[in-house]
Amino acid sequence: MSSAAPAFSPAxxxxxxxxxxxxxxxSLYLARRGHPVxxxxxxxxxxxxxxxxxxxxxxxxxxxGWRALEGVGVADDIRQVGIPMTGRVMHDAHGALTRQxxxxxxxxxxxxxxxxxxxxxxxxxEARPNVRLRFGQQCLGIDLKNQRLDLLDTATQHAHxxxxxxxxxxxxxFSAVRGALxxxxxxxxxxxxxxxGYKELTIAAGPAGAWQLEKNALHIWPRGQFMxxxxxxxxxxxxxxxxxPFEGAxxxxxxxxxxxxxAFFGRVFPDALPLMPQLAxxxxxxxxxxxxxxxxxxWKHADDVLLLGDASHAIVPFYGQGMxxxxxxxxxxxxxxxxxxxxxxxxxFGAFQAQRKxxxxxxxxxxxxxxxxxxxxxxxPRFLLQKxxxxxxxxxxxxxxxxxxxxxxxxxxxxxxxWAAGQRQDAIMARLMPHIRAEADFDQPAVQALVQREMADF
Amino acid sequence: MSSAAPAFSPAxxxxxxxxxxxxxxxSLYLARRGHPVxxxxxxxxxxxxxxxxxxxxxxxxxxxGWRALEGVGVADDIRQVGIPMTGRVMHDAHGALTRQxxxxxxxxxxxxxxxxxxxxxxxxxEARPNVRLRFGQQCLGIDLKNQRLDLLDTATQHAHxxxxxxxxxxxxxFSAVRGALxxxxxxxxxxxxxxxGYKELTIAAGPAGAWQLEKNALHIWPRGQFMxxxxxxxxxxxxxxxxxPFEGAxxxxxxxxxxxxxAFFGRVFPDALPLMPQLAxxxxxxxxxxxxxxxxxxWKHADDVLLLGDASHAIVPFYGQGMxxxxxxxxxxxxxxxxxxxxxxxxxFGAFQAQRKxxxxxxxxxxxxxxxxxxxxxxxPRFLLQKxxxxxxxxxxxxxxxxxxxxxxxxxxxxxxxWAAGQRQDAIMARLMPHIRAEADFDQPAVQALVQREMADF
Numbered sequence: 001m002s003s004a005a006p007a008f009s010p011a012x013x014x015x016x017x018x019x020x021x022x023x024x025x026x027s028l029y030l031a032r033r034g035h036p037v038x039x040x041x042x043x044x045x046x047x048x049x050x051x052x053x054x055x056x057x058x059x060x061x062x063x064x065g066w067r068a069l070e071g072v073g074v075a076d077d078i079r080q081v082g083i084p085m086t087g088r089v090m091h092d093a094h095g096a097l098t099r100q101x102x103x104x105x106x107x108x109x110x111x112x113x114x115x116x117x118x119x120x121x122x123x124x125x126e127a128r129p130n131v132r133l134r135f136g137q138q139c140l141g142i143d144l145k146n147q148r149l150d151l152l153d154t155a156t157q158h159a160h161x162x163x164x165x166x167x168x169x170x171x172x173x174f175s176a177v178r179g180a181l182x183x184x185x186x187x188x189x190x191x192x193x194x195x196x197g198y199k200e201l202t203i204a205a206g207p208a209g210a211w212q213l214e215k216n217a218l219h220i221w222p223r224g225q226f227m228x229x230x231x232x233x234x235x236x237x238x239x240x241x242x243x244x245p246f247e248g249a250x251x252x253x254x255x256x257x258x259x260x261x262x263a264f265f266g267r268v269f270p271d272a273l274p275l276m277p278q279l280a281x282x283x284x285x286x287x288x289x290x291x292x293x294x295x296x297x298x299w300k301h302a303d304d305v306l307l308l309g310d311a312s313h314a315i316v317p318f319y320g321q322g323m324x325x326x327x328x329x330x331x332x333x334x335x336x337x338x339x340x341x342x343x344x345x346x347x348x349f350g351a352f353q354a355q356r357k358x359x360x361x362x363x364x365x366x367x368x369x370x371x372x373x374x375x376x377x378x379x380x381p382r383f384l385l386q387k388x389x390x391x392x393x394x395x396x397x398x399x400x401x402x403x404x405x406x407x408x409x410x411x412x413x414x415x416x417x418x419w420a421a422g423q424r425q426d427a428i429m430a431r432l433m434p435h436i437r438a439e440a441d442f443d444q445p446a447v448q449a450l451v452q453r454e455m456a457d458f
Numbered sequence: 459m460s461s462a463a464p465a466f467s468p469a470x471x472x473x474x475x476x477x478x479x480x481x482x483x484x485s486l487y488l489a490r491r492g493h494p495v496x497x498x499x500x501x502x503x504x505x506x507x508x509x510x511x512x513x514x515x516x517x518x519x520x521x522x523g524w525r526a527l528e529g530v531g532v533a534d535d536i537r538q539v540g541i542p543m544t545g546r547v548m549h550d551a552h553g554a555l556t557r558q559x560x561x562x563x564x565x566x567x568x569x570x571x572x573x574x575x576x577x578x579x580x581x582x583x584e585a586r587p588n589v590r591l592r593f594g595q596q597c598l599g600i601d602l603k604n605q606r607l608d609l610l611d612t613a614t615q616h617a618h619x620x621x622x623x624x625x626x627x628x629x630x631x632f633s634a635v636r637g638a639l640x641x642x643x644x645x646x647x648x649x650x651x652x653x654x655g656y657k658e659l660t661i662a663a664g665p666a667g668a669w670q671l672e673k674n675a676l677h678i679w680p681r682g683q684f685m686x687x688x689x690x691x692x693x694x695x696x697x698x699x700x701x702x703p704f705e706g707a708x709x710x711x712x713x714x715x716x717x718x719x720x721a722f723f724g725r726v727f728p729d730a731l732p733l734m735p736q737l738a739x740x741x742x743x744x745x746x747x748x749x750x751x752x753x754x755x756x757w758k759h760a761d762d763v764l765l766l767g768d769a770s771h772a773i774v775p776f777y778g779q780g781m782x783x784x785x786x787x788x789x790x791x792x793x794x795x796x797x798x799x800x801x802x803x804x805x806x807f808g809a810f811q812a813q814r815k816x817x818x819x820x821x822x823x824x825x826x827x828x829x830x831x832x833x834x835x836x837x838x839p840r841f842l843l844q845k846x847x848x849x850x851x852x853x854x855x856x857x858x859x860x861x862x863x864x865x866x867x868x869x870x871x872x873x874x875x876x877w878a879a880g881q882r883q884d885a886i887m888a889r890l891m892p893h894i895r896a897e898a899d900f901d902q903p904a905v906q907a908l909v910q911r912e913m914a915d916f
Contacts, residue, residue, distance in 0.1 A: 186704075186748050190648030246644075290644050 013038055015149065015164040017139055018171030021114070022309030022326035024121035026170055028072045029334045031128040033342055039125070040137040040151060040162075042171070047119050057200060057239045058231045059117075060085070060218070060320035061110040062409040068327035071334060074124060078117060082110035083232045089217040090378050095271030099217070100378070100387060103403075103410050109218070109320060111231040139176035142167070144184070144301055166345060167305045170326075173294055175311035181301050194291040194316060194371075196226075197252055198243050201282050203275045205236025212275050213238060220374055221269050226250060227375035228269055240272070243291075243375065252288050291316045293364050299353040303346040306353075308333065313360035318370040319408060325363050325415070329356060355414075362419040366408060386433055390425070392442050397455055401425070428454045471496055473607065473622040475597055476629030479572070480767030480784035482579035484628055486530045487792045489586040491800055497583070498595040498609060498620075500629070505577050515658060515697045516689045517575075518543070518676070518778035519568040520867040526785035529792060532582060536575060540568035541690045547675040548836050553729030557675070558836070558845060561861075561868050567676070567778060569689040597634035600625070602642070602759055624803060625763045628784075631752055633769035639759050652749040652774060652829075654684075655710055656701050659740050661733045663694025670733050671696060678832055679727050684708060685833035686727055698730070701749075701833065710746050749774045751822050757811040761804040764811075766791065771818035776828040777866060783821050783873070787814060813872075820874040824866060844891055848883070850900050855913055859883070886912045 012035075016027050019041035031037045061069075061082060069075040086108045087101040102109060125131045136154040143150070149162045169177025182189050206212045211232060213219055219230040219238065226245065230238035245251040255261050258280035265273045273279070294314040299307045309326030332355065336348045377383040393401040404422030407413050413421075432454065435447050442448075470493075474485050477499035489495045519527075519540060527533040544566045545559040560567060583589045594612040601608070607620045627635025640647050664670045669690060671677055677688040677696065684703065688696035703709040713719050716738035723731045731737070752772040757765045767784030790813065794806045835841040851859040862880030865871050871879075890912065893905050900906075 186651040186750075188650050190650070192646050192648070193644040292644075 012036075012165050014166050014168065015040070015162070016168045016170060017149070017177050018042075018169065018175070018309075018311070019122060019133060019135070020170065020172060020309075021118055021121070021323055022330065023168075023170035024118060024125055025068065025072065025327055026168060026308060026330045026333070027125045027131055027133075028074075028121060028128070029330050030168075031125065031131045032072060033334075033337060034130070035342070036130045036132075037125075038132045038162075039134065040139070040149070041133070041135050042138045042154070043135065044154075045122075045133075045135040046115060047122060057114060058111050058233060059114050059323050060231065061112050061117075062320065062324050064321075064328040064331075064412060065324040066110075067412065068331040071331055072124065074120065078112060078120065079110065081116060081234065082112040083234065084108035084110055084216055085218045085231070086216050087218075088378065089214055089219050091219060091221045091269070091271055092379065093223070093268065093270070098384065100384060103406050107406070107410050108216070109409060111218075111233070113233070139171065142177060142180035142305075144180055144305065147304055165304060169305065169307040169311045170309050171311055173292060173310045173314035175307065177305065178296060178307055178311050181298075181305065181307070182296070184301065188295075188297045190293075190295045192293045195245055195247070196243050196371075197246050197288040197290055198241050198317075199252070199283065199286050199288050201228075201240040201242060201276060201286065202278055203230050203238035203240050203272065204277055209236035211236050211238070220378060221272060222375050222377075222379040223268055224376050224379070228272065229374070230272075240276070243371075246288075255283070258284070293368065295361065295364060297353070297357060299357065300349040303349060306333075306349050312356075313364060315360075315364045315367040316371060317367070318374055319363070319367045321363055321367065321408065321415075325360065328412075332356060359415040362414075362416040363408075366404075366415065366419055366422075382433070385436070385439065386429055388439050389432070389436060389442055390429065392439075393451070393455075396451075400455065400458065424458065428458065470494075470623050472624050472626065473498070473620070474626045474628060475607070475635050476500075476627065476633070476767075476769070477580060477591060477593070478628065478630060478767075479576055479579070479781055480788065481626075481628030482576060482583055483526065483530065483785055484626060484766060484788045484791070485583045485589055485591075486532075486579060486586070487788050488626075489583065489589045490530065491792075491795060492588070493800070494588045494590075495583075496590045496620075497592065498597070498607070499591070499593045500596045500612070501593065502612075503580075503591075503593040504573060505580060515572060516569050516691060517572050517781050518689065519570050519575075520778065520782050522779075522786040522789075522870060523782040524568075525870060526789040529789055530582065532578065536570060536578065537568065539574055539692065540570040541692065542566035542568055542674055543676045543689070544674050545676075546836065547672055547677050549677060549679045549727070549729055550837065551681070551726065551728070556842065558842065561864050565864070565868050566674070567867060569676075569691070571691070597629065600635060600638035600763075602638055602763065605762055623762060627763065627765040627769045628767050629769055631750060631768045631772035633765065635763065636754060636765055636769050639756070639763065639765070640754070642759065646753075646755045648751075648753045650751045653703055653705070654701050654829075655704050655746040655748050656699050656775075657710070657741065657744050657746050659686075659698045659700060659734060659744065660736055661688050661696035661698050661730065662735055667694035669694050669696070678836060679730060680833050680835075680837040681726055682834050682837070686730065687832070688730075698734070701829075704746075713741070716742070751826065753819065753822060755811070755815060757815065758807040761807060764791075764807050770814075771822060773818075773822045773825040774829060775825070776832055777821070777825045779821055779825060779866065779873075783818065786870075790814060817873040820872075820877040821866075824862075824873065824877055824880075840891070843894070843897065844887055846897050847890070847894060847900055848887065850897075851909070851913075854909075858913065858916065882916065886916065 014030050014035045014037050016023050016037060016039045019039050023039060027037050027039050066075050069078060087099050090098045122133065126133055138152040138154055140150040140152050140159065147164050149164055151162060152159050167177065169175050171177055181187060215232050221228040226243060228240055228242045230240040232238050247253050255264055261283045262280055265279060292314055293316060296312060299312045308329040310322065313325065315322050333352055336351055340347050390403050394403055404418060404425060407418035407421060432450060435450060436442060472488050472493045472495050474481050474495060474497045477497050481497060485495050485497050524533050527536060545557050548556045580591065584591055596610040596612055598608040598610050598617065605622050607622055609620060610617050625635065627633050629635055639645060671688065673690050679686040684701060686698055686700045688698040690696050705711050713722055719741045720738055723737060750772055751774060754770060757770045766787040768780065771783065773780050791810055794809055798805050848861050852861055862876065862883060865876035865879060890908060893908060894900060
């Protein structure tokens, strides 16, 4: 943030629709630059007692998210309540474990509580005199021509209109702001659902809040056509998520009674079942949610509306990058404001969508790709051997071979570049692996000669 | 059509939303089977005086369309007012012509007038006692749960509701029926616009209604990043269509005055300009329309709503298959009724979408592929040489090598199979063409040896 006096009229207020993770972070960024910011949010204030979370309980924060939080000075604060996960632990059908580190020593992704993070960002935003938060404000429609938001106050059931000069749509995958853009001429839009749903389930804490699985890991029960994962919570529990087909022989539709659920978990997740005392209740109480990829373009309307986060690029959760990508949106927008000045909205909106759209598309592809990897490939010894060989390549060619996962998770390389490099690496590994039966084969002269030839072109 | 007594209750009426080309043909098919059919159409009756066409004036009917028309006994009647086009004629920037036949001797696509075809199908439908046509009925919404159509009578501005038991959505690319399905859970949907628009322009008839270009051809002015095409009309004129970028140095946005339009046409379409006396007027009077590909799934809701034609698979016009694909939908549905019986709607709706969806997706891809071919590749002598070599392959391997264009246009091979075969052929041609500099090279022993090897695997 520049300390110079702002080169724009501070009388022009900015409007943010949506005070979830991305909306609250964006509001902070804009307010720190001196803009008056008004934030509307459909739901009630999550800091009030009795607030019900509608979304996943914990999230994996990685380097892109941390960098964006650092930009508003809140990273250290959040890190204290995050749990570092340094690798994946795979649980096979007999309960045997395999561990795969995520990166190098000292690298980790962090399990953080969504509600805590959101509330902390809202506290910081509200503490600034130029931010006004207005909860319980449902967007009924937007008059793009007259720059007017039509809102319903959900407490009083009173409909009212609010003018805007710049509107930021951070209202998530089912964005009302994007809904207005979708009705404009020649608007590209797609929504694609997986045939899979997900359900959150609890792995209980042990006595005295002890973690009953390795604390500093993301746990995966890969079963080919379905999987369960679990992320640690501070209270010793883990938040488990079952990703399961909606229909078919092994599916949400096929498990109809508590007895069927318990028998199924006992067969496919035998080591987890004893740690899930509430399974039968939770399974029928908790919602089955769907998994959608949303793409659209443009992300702006004229020079006065801009979409960020899930509103413009909702992705499936399998790379743990949904929140990180949305936070990176905020960081990139802030850099464009530094670069162009706070009055140059037309240039900034244009540059923002031109830069972020290909990266969001790549991240959407990566997230779908990682679903197959997590539920199926990580159970394959050949795949795990390949990951070890890739680790050796990274050690032998530092800075020249960075594993795809590390580029996405522990770097700020644009997603589109990371994905393109990852696809080239996959092609090399497909040529290399037929010559490798065990880890030690990597050092054989013939294999090393092949490696040198491949790396000469890479 | 079976002559046996119908095995269903004729009291159950069928509802068709949309009386365009597909809706009117579908109504005829259903009525001929003995079903009572009620048809609602947003627009006024196109057979009344003063009706304004909103869509392209002429269309290219090919084998799939003819077969569907034969099924209701109207093909011969329409063929009398269609103009066979036996090939493409390319016009280069100096007015020089190149001709490429579409198929073998006797094969042609037919330029037919959209309005005439639609009015003829409506006349036939209305002549059946069990069909009721209701024009000026705009669909405001659909209550899928209670099976109720909410309609507005556009003449009286009176809103009313109509119950349905089976509803067929044939209401085009911006289908209101699909709109209702889009709001159901987990609905896959995409709309993708080209950066190109189109504008219809007239190439005038000569003295005494003479055609001033070759009558029995589809004319193309391929110019790389844009093109004009023209199809013959019965009155001696041609209906021209300019496909042109919306933005850029050579675009709709760049031509702002009549003088600029005339100068541009004089430079890029020098042989056409003298035949377009109304150009400057028409260019600014006629609309600039956009080009969209729409994909969605499922095409049915429960067992009581089914989408057909553009409502489920709107495509760009470059393969001339939009109407043909919609007509093929009707023919396939009729065959499924023959196969399953007229009461088996659940099985029929399921089988219809399972069979047609991959074919519609393939046709959408083919239509986009052909845009590049028409505006760019047909101007390349190497491409035209390749087409001649493909013709030789077709002659040498009858029944084994059918050119892609012929499979799409002159066969009933499912589009998905045609497209897959076409991609394999493209791969073979990419390996063959580097060995061929002229047409005669095809007969050289080395080339023939390569051909034999390729065809052994094909």
